[in-house]
Amino acid sequence: MKRLIMALLACALLLGSGALADTAPANMEIPPEAIATQAEGELEAYDLEFPADMPLEAKNFVLFARAQFEKHPFEKLPKANEYTQWYYHDDREIGWCSVFQIYCAQHSGVQLIKHKQDVSVAADDVISAMEGRVGNVYYVFDAHGRWQQADKMEAIPKPGYIVIYGKRGSTPYTHVGIVESVTELGDGLYEMTTIEGNVNSTIKRMNYRYDATPKKKYFNMSVVPEAEITRENCQYTLHNKEWYITGFGATW
Numbered sequence: 001m002k003r004l005i006m007a008l009l010a011c012a013l014l015l016g017s018g019a020l021a022d023t024a025p026a027n028m029e030i031p032p033e034a035i036a037t038q039a040e041g042e043l044e045a046y047d048l049e050f051p052a053d054m055p056l057e058a059k060n061f062v063l064f065a066r067a068q069f070e071k072h073p074f075e076k077l078p079k080a081n082e083y084t085q086w087y088y089h090d091d092r093e094i095g096w097c098s099v100f101q102i103y104c105a106q107h108s109g110v111q112l113i114k115h116k117q118d119v120s121v122a123a124d125d126v127i128s129a130m131e132g133r134v135g136n137v138y139y140v141f142d143a144h145g146r147w148q149q150a151d152k153m154e155a156i157p158k159p160g161y162i163v164i165y166g167k168r169g170s171t172p173y174t175h176v177g178i179v180e181s182v183t184e185l186g187d188g189l190y191e192m193t194t195i196e197g198n199v200n201s202t203i204k205r206m207n208y209r210y211d212a213t214p215k216k217k218y219f220n221m222s223v224v225p226e227a228e229i230t231r232e233n234c235q236y237t238l239h240n241k242e243w244y245i246t247g248f249g250a251t252w
Contacts, residue, residue, distance in 0.1 A: 024106050024130060025089050030117065031130045037109025043067065048181060050159055057126040058160035058252040060108035065178045065195040068104065069203045073233060076201050083197065087132065098132050098176050100197025101162060106130075110251065115139050121146070126252045128162060135173040138164055141249035149247045150220060154212045157182045157192055162249035165239065168218050172246040175239065179248070180205065188213035191224060193231060199239065207234035210245055218244045 024032055037056055043063040050059050079093035087099045105128040106112060112130035113119055121127055121144040129140035141147040141162070148155035157163065161179045166172035177196035184190055194206045207224055214220040221238055229236060 024087060024102060024112060026087050026132060028130075029114075031112040031114055032106070034109050034111040035106065044070075046070075048159075054158075054160060055124070055126050055252050057109040061105055061110050061126075061128075061160050061251065062178065062180050062195070064108045065101070065104040066180060066205075068100070068197075069195050069205055069233075072203050074202050074204065077203070079201065094132070095198055097196060097198040098129075098134055098137055100203065101128060101137075101176055101178055102130055102132075104178065105251075113140050113144070115143075124252075126160075128251050129249070133173075134164060134176050135171070137162065137176055137249065138173055138246070146250040147247060148250060150212070150245050151217055154188065155245075155247050156212060157190060157210065157248050158250070158252075160251050162251060163192075163194055164246045164249065165243050166218070166246040167240065168242045168244060170242075174243065175199075177206065185209070193234060199235070205231075205234045206239070207231050207236055208238060220245050 037060050040056060043060055044067060045063065046066050048062065080091040081096065083099050083103045084094060084096045085091065086103055102112065111125060111127050113127055114130050115136040127144065127146065129137040131137050131140060138147065157179050159179055159181050163177050163179055164173060165175045167174045177194040180193045180195050182190055182192055188211060190210045190212065192208060192210050195203065196206060197203050209222045209224055211220045221244055223238060224236055
């Protein structure tokens, strides 16, 4: 009984202080309301340039994710880490690429949506998926008309979009990351920098080339030629030689 009383008191104190306002436990049937996003200029900009029409929440999604990378640059994290504990509210050890993007989205004012949640999405809403399973991340974006399937259309990445990777001969929903920046090179070729959680148990910035019109299906990723590498603190090798880009979730 004493333990129960102490637990209730602790919970009351947390609620009173607003400490639970930014939590997003996995077992919530309805995701929390989007929290207020930081004002323009309140987050470190890292010399990034964004499209003029990019919403503030989408910009902050990128900047907050970049801040997490700068906090843990290539640091090997345990499978039970600050992101998984925030999401699951326990110490389970699990793949956390999607949990990482959920954490960044919620702390940036992006509205989170669960798979099969009955909710309307307006054209100017900035959204992401509150789903630990990568396949369900796809379903959320697809259900709301925000999915660009790479092998069925000329899927064009933008900063702040979600990128989902597949593995040839296996699932098309292997891993998820956040697009940090995009440079159009012409003829359907783009150079992309992404921020991704749980890449060999680390947060990494990946820099590679994406072909929106590949000659061979499921072979739409390539390395940046060494002589053309310009970005610092990135991994320039591909995740896995069998991986490809399945498509993009248009958060905005």
